[in-house]
Amino acid sequence: MPFLSATLDRVKPSPTVALTGLVASLKAEGRDIIGLGAGEPDFDTPDHIREAGKRAIEEGKTRYTAVDGIAELKAAISAKFARDNSLTYTPDQITVGVGGKQVLYNALMATLNPGDEVIVPAPYWVSYPDMVRLAGGEPVFIEGAMENGFRITPEQLEAAITPRTKWLIFNSPSNPTGAGYSPEALKGLTEVLERHPHVWILSDDMYEHIAFPGFQFATIAEVAPALYDRTLTVNGVSKAYAMTGWRIGYAGGPVELIAAMRKIQSQSTSNPCSISQWAAVEALDGSQDFLAPAVETFLRRRDLVVNGLNACAGITCPTPEGAFYVYPSIAGCLGKISAGGAAIGNDEDFCKALLEEEGVAVVFGAAFGLSPAFRVSYATSDAQLTEALTRIQRFCAGLS
Numbered sequence: 218m219p220f221l222s223a224t225l226d227r228v229k230p231s232p233t234v235a236l237t238g239l240v241a242s243l244k245a246e247g248r249d250i251i252g253l254g255a256g257e258p259d260f261d262t263p264d265h266i267r268e269a270g271k272r273a274i275e276e277g278k279t280r281y282t283a284v285d286g287i288a289e290l291k292a293a294i295s296a297k298f299a300r301d302n303s304l305t306y307t308p309d310q311i312t313v314g315v316g317g318k319q320v321l322y323n324a325l326m327a328t329l330n331p332g333d334e335v336i337v338p339a340p341y342w343v344s345y346p347d348m349v350r351l352a353g354g355e356p357v358f359i360e361g362a363m364e365n366g367f368r369i370t371p372e373q374l375e376a377a378i379t380p381r382t383k384w385l386i387f388n389s390p391s392n393p394t395g396a397g398y399s400p401e402a403l404k405g406l407t408e409v410l411e412r413h414p415h416v417w418i419l420s421d422d423m424y425e426h427i428a429f430p431g432f433q434f435a436t437i438a439e440v441a442p443a444l445y446d447r448t449l450t451v452n453g454v455s456k457a458y459a460m461t462g463w464r465i466g467y468a469g470g471p472v473e474l475i476a477a478m479r480k481i482q483s484q485s486t487s488n489p490c491s492i493s494q495w496a497a498v499e500a501l502d503g504s505q506d507f508l509a510p511a512v513e514t515f516l517r518r519r520d521l522v523v524n525g526l527n528a529c530a531g532i533t534c535p536t537p538e539g540a541f542y543v544y545p546s547i548a549g550c551l552g553k554i555s556a557g558g559a560a561i562g563n564d565e566d567f568c569k570a571l572l573e574e575e576g577v578a579v580v581f582g583a584a585f586g587l588s589p590a591f592r593v594s595y596a597t598s599d600a601q602l603t604e605a606l607t608r609i610q611r612f613c614a615g616l617s
């Protein structure tokens with residue numbers, strides 16, 4: 218349509234958001250669907266955080282705030298970075314946006330010029346490449362091999378850096394694989410980055426708190442202080458505190474970058490919701506008792522899902538270190554025909570047929586840049602997961 222901008226041709230709608238919408242509409246039609254697509258905790262936001270939100274309404278904290286966050290929230294974020302990551306960020310080094318998504322978008326819009334390259338390890342979260350393109354840049358992909366737990370190697374990173382590289386977007390534990398980089402694995406990468414002073418690092422730590430026993434979370438600016446001045450450390454309350462709908466993400470970084478991001482936000486959304494900001498203060502400053510049982514629940518579900526998927530003919534599922542996703546390979550299912558007669562030529566065919574024939578919704582691997590695979594979000598009840606695994610096993614057994 219000539220009326221629409223040429224930029225739109227460079228991007229696609231978010232496949233994760235689209236699947237969430239599709240599942241909702243199929244359920245509304247009365248279909249028996251198990252949604253393992255949406256990347257959001259199934260828990261309710263803890264009571265004390267909800268109370269803080271209600272209090273903010275009662276107390277009339279319902280007006281515009283400073284564009285990139287109220288002072289109280291910046292103080293809570295500063296304390297969080299010091300407490301959890303041994304990082305010092307003063308209030309003018311902190312920005313708050315409408316979810317981690319807006320924070321990433323602001324950073325890319327504030328820094329990319331046409332032709333700038335951004336290194337994105339694959340499999341990647343669906344929005345990284347398209348946000349880079351929307352901001353005028355070019356994503357450059359490095360594939361993390363399944364045999365290496367989907368982690369990229371220092372050699373791969375070195376080979377991907379060019380004079381045009383502006384950012385590395387880094388995400389551990391990863392959406393969509395759950396792969397986590399130990400402090401030692403991070404060191405291998407940061408040594409490469411230290412040799413290339415023109416490359417900035419966007420560390421997306423959204424799944425920091427969902428880390429399983431045996432894996433120690435660390436963030437880039439923490440393990441490599443030499444990179445602190447060119448790292449944007451991004452985080453948010455959505456996943457850790459079951460607050461996806463409140464839309465609060467934040468970041469710490471160099472003052473000039475934060476100011477540039479504020480300028481972008483001042484001309485788009487202005488401040489994130491005032492009520493959500495007060496709830497986020499409580500999430501970060503209040504009791505953290507919610508976290509440990511949530512991680513235990515996710516750990517139990519991870520093992521249930523990994524074992525269940527590995528019992529399916531044609532599927533191989535590695536065991537991830539964190540987040541609430543697994544990313545099984547379906548290499549053994551390609552070239553087959555489903556019981557319902559669908560030809561399985563790629564992972565999109567697999568996921569479509571699985572939805573149509575068994576009512577299980579998962580996101581196909583091509584959306585995350587590494588095929589043939591699919592992503593399962595196991596942030597749903599054990600009963601639903603058990604039923605979904607029975608259906609996936611039946612679906613795979615029916616392939617011929």
Ligand code: GLU
Pocket residue numbers: 231233234254255256257318342343344392
């Ligand atoms: N981050 C979540 C996911 O990957 C939420 C949806 C989105 O924003 O992509 O499913």
